[in-house]
């Protein structure tokens with residue numbers, strides 16, 4: 001019974017990740033310009049948020065494929081958060097790949 005439930009959980013995770021997969025061959029240079037609007041909240045410099053009144057996850061230096069998956073999930077509305085869904089809604093697959101490539105390269109020396 002327990003084992004069955006685990007198998008189901010793994011299976012549904014696999015389906016989720018297939019449904020939200022975007023190819024990660026991003027161009028970090030292009031991503032820098034596209035990431036401009038993100039920095040008001042996900043401030044890269046010193047990781048100080050413009051809006052300290054609520055928690056914003058640190059995404060600089062995050063694994064590229066993780067960022068791609070997160071943004072694709074917000075865009076597909078399989079991950080809930082109204083602000084991020086709105087931010088991701090207008091991004092193309094290429095935008096997501098470029099932005100993820102750029103953020104993944106940030107903060108490495110921190």
Ligand code: HEC
Nearest residue numbers: 037038041055056057059067070071080081083084087099
């Ligand atoms: C108005 C503020 C705001 C803006 C602008 C914004 N974000 Fe976010 N972002 C958030 C918040 C708040 C969360 C946490 C949401 C949650 O709990 O799921 C988040 C979560 C994320 C995550 C998931 C991080 C994790 O650890 O799982 C990613 C990736 C992300 N944002 C990328 C971006 C990108 C790329 C942009 C620009 C296109 C952007 N965000 C613009 C506020 C913002």
